[in-house]
Amino acid sequence: MRLAPVAVAISLSAILSTAAVAGKVGVTVDAARTVKATGGASARTVRIHTDIFENDRLRADASGNAQIRLVDGTKIVVGPNADVKIDEFVYSSSSSVEKLTVSATRGAFRFISGSSGSAAYSIKTPNGTIGVRGTAFDVTITPQGTNIALLRGALTVCDRAQNCREVRNRCDYVLVGRGGVSQGRLNSDAVRGRTKTLFPLLEDETGLQPQFKQYSAGCTTVRTRNSPDPVERPATVPINAPPGLPAAEPAPAAANVPNNPGNGRAVGNAGEKFNDGARGNSVNAPGRNK
Numbered sequence: 442m443r444l445a446p447v448a449v450a451i452s453l454s455a456i457l458s459t460a461a462v463a464g465k466v467g468v469t470v471d472a473a474r475t476v477k478a479t480g481g482a483s484a485r486t487v488r489i490h491t492d493i494f495e496n497d498r499l500r501a502d503a504s505g506n507a508q509i510r511l512v513d514g515t516k517i518v519v520g521p522n523a524d525v526k527i528d529e530f531v532y533s534s535s536s537s538v539e540k541l542t543v544s545a546t547r548g549a550f551r552f553i554s555g556s557s558g559s560a561a562y563s564i565k566t567p568n569g570t571i572g573v574r575g576t577a578f579d580v581t582i583t584p585q586g587t588n589i590a591l592l593r594g595a596l597t598v599c600d601r602a603q604n605c606r607e608v609r610n611r612c613d614y615v616l617v618g619r620g621g622v623s624q625g626r627l628n629s630d631a632v633r634g635r636t637k638t639l640f641p642l643l644e645d646e647t648g649l650q651p652q653f654k655q656y657s658a659g660c661t662t663v664r665t666r667n668s669p670d671p672v673e674r675p676a677t678v679p680i681n682a683p684p685g686l687p688a689a690e691p692a693p694a695a696a697n698v699p700n701n702p703g704n705g706r707a708v709g710n711a712g713e714k715f716n717d718g719a720r721g722n723s724v725n726a727p728g729r730n731k
Contacts (some may be wrong), residue, residue: 555577
């Protein structure tokens with residue numbers, strides 16, 4: 442009986458060693474035969490159940506679609522015109538990794554992190570790096586830079602000079618380019634009209650298996666909500682101030698929307714209907730449930 446733990450340890454070690462030697466890190470769940478793999482094994486067209494290896498370079502054409510699941514549950518979609526490489530893959534157990542580095546040089550891809558610790562993941566692009574925390578996001582690399590759409594979780598995005606920005610809100614948009622790291626929203630006027638070309642996987646998920654979908658097309662609609670912004674503190678001077686003191690102005694209400702009781706402060710989101718039938722009067726203030 443005393444030998445059983447030793448035998449188990451030896452068996453596990455043998456399994457990990459075999460996997461490491463073979464270099465297999467995942468398998469294709471679905472593919473449209475529009476992606477080629479080279480580097481980690483012999484050159485091949487990626488099909489369903491194609492094995493993926495460390496150092497594999499995956500290159501797609503304009504209709505590219507390869508959906509890959511790695512051993513720790515990480516999922517990668519190699520999309521249109523993508524060039525993605527599994528640079529480094531270090532096992533920590535049979536179902537998690539100590540380090541996973543993916544580099545991309547062009548095109549569109551989706552990354553959904555698996556069961557490994559956040560520190561294990563690193564995404565490299567020509568413009569900088571992306572750190573992952575329980576995350577799903579889309580990336581498209583263009584001549585203007587690395588475009589990122591956060592679909593779930595959080596990211597740390599850094600340019601080549603290591604100027605970094607924390608990205609925490611679903612539907613946030615980030616561009617890493619010559620001007621550094623800039624951030625906005627996918628439904629902003631500056632981005633919304635370009636999302637179809639910038640993020641093809643976000644705009645059309647019909648070719649994806651359920652486990653690779655994020656159902657985030659709503660990120661591009663005008664009324665997509667952000668996480669609540671901090672509410673500004675009200676002025677310390679009362680509205681009915683005595684002569685000589687400036688009177689505080691009440692928070693402005695949205696056009697044609699009745700004020701919601703808030704003691705002079707903005708409450709709720711503009712036009713949002715609350716349980717008691719009242720409607721909010723502010724775009725930025727946090728409100729109650731609909």
